[in-house]
Amino acid sequence: MLSDVLGLTPEEADTYHALISVASATPAELAESVGCDARQVVRILGMLEGRGLAVRSLGDTARFVASPPAALRALLVQRQNELKLAELELDSLDEIYRTATLGRGAADVVDVIRGTGAIRERIRQIQLGARTEVMNFAKAPVFSAGNMTDGAVIARGVRYRAILERAMLDEGATSFDEIVDARAAGEEVRIAETLPLKLFIVDREFAIVPLLGAATAGKAGALLVHESSLLDALIALFESEWERATQIVTSxxxxxxxxxxxxxxxxxxxxxxxxxxxxxxxxxxxxxxxxxxxxxxxxxxxxxxxxxxxxxxxxxxxxxxxxxxxxxxxx
Incomplete structure (x- = not known):
């Protein structure tokens, strides 16, 4: 929605929509229209005034008039400029990270993630932040919600390859309907008889290796592997399993x-x-x-x-x- 892009709250967007549909209105009239308390509408109108989306009527300062929708373009341009600056800052942080990675010692190649919640959140973050490719070994038991990635990641042009261990189908951890949906979204899915470990590799820059055998949330752990010969070996392992795995045909x-x-x-x-x-x-x-x-x-x-x-x-x-x-x- 345009309001989300411009940073408007749902209440601000609803109030602006109501105001723009009339010649002018008092806070009480708007409150009745949008179903909010009049005092809340007064506060929202103050926010819209600050954004240049509402002004007081010259004939009656108790009434408010909506600024033309063209005023939203200024906010849109501002948000676009902010996003460009954020992108430049991310590029700078990436460069700093790469430089620091080159100086990592043996002890810094692997970090430990503890707890199911922390593992799930880190996997979610690295998938959403992927730029080029995600490679995934999906192996039971499943500890995170969903085996397939968010379609929005693929929609950005990120290649997503997943190999599922056959037992996940046998045990119902993954359904064929999920595979159909994932392939329809652009994901490449193959099935392997067995997989040696669970694995997420992102952009060939780092990997998460959840450790098997710790079933309870408190004991669950994972390794975060940075660029190194160990990561190279994990990438090679994935490519080897990918070549041997069976492709899935859905239609x-x-x-x-x-x-x-x-x-x-x-x-x-x-x-x-x-x-x-x-x-x-x-x-x-x-x-x-x-x-x-x-x-x-x-x-x-x-x-x-x-x-x-x-x-x-x-x-x-x-x-x-x-x-x-x-x-x-x-x-």
Whole structure:
């Protein structure tokens, strides 16, 4: 909303909207219109006067008149200038941080984060602050709200790659619907049989490694790894697991010769190739075991193969698993 960008409170925005819709009004009249106490409206009008959005009527100083909406442009320009200055300051802080990082000793490469709340908040902060890329190993047990990132991060052009351990689907920690929503937002998602650890890497500059085995909030901990050979190793580990993990296909539009199969076929194929049982696939897709088995047989007929192993090979040969390429082509 424009009021949010300009720093107006909801009460100030409502009062200005009410005032601009009439020729003039007293605080009492505005209070009735916006549903506030008259004394509160007097205070709000004083704030709007200070911002140049309201003035007293020349004919009756007890009445107020709204300034033209063009007056908001001055506030908008001021806010834009403030944002530019803030961006310059952030660039300067980044440079100071990088310089300090180069001088880190061995003891300064890793910081310790203690407590589930602190870990969750730090992960949220680094994801929201990402500039180029976030890489994520998602592994049970889940201690933070949601396994997928905020779509607003991806909307800024940040690449987000996540590898989910298959057990998260088996145990219901992550649903197929969440994966569909994440891919629709632009996230790249793959499934691995197992993952060695939980991991968040941001902009290839630092990583958070939540420590497994501490189930209680008081004992939970994580390592914050700064630029170092250790971080390089974590990045290499992620890229290695990424190459081995199975891509997720969520619609027939993400496969070649898509007219031969339906969306449900593509989803069953994708989940089957991650190693999920037919029963688990049926639960994830909210369908019956019989339907899953019938659809698998249909896919084998389309691919002209006799076994599921052959189906996986043929699906890869036909490009049915090239989910990321399709996403980039249709974006």
């Amino acid at each position: 027939a539009g993400a496969v070649q010769n898509g007219s031969a199969i339906e969306d449900l076929d593509a989803q069953i194929l994708s989940l089957s190739l991650t190693g999920l049982t037919d029963q688990a696939i049926a639960a994830q897709l909210r369908t019956s075991l019989r339907t899953v088995q019938r659809r698998v047989r249909h896919l084998m007929n389309v691919a002209r193969v006799q076994t599921r192993m052959q189906l996986g090979f043929q699906a890869a040969r036909l490009g049915w698993l090239d989910a990321e390429r399709d996403r980039n082509r249709t974006a």
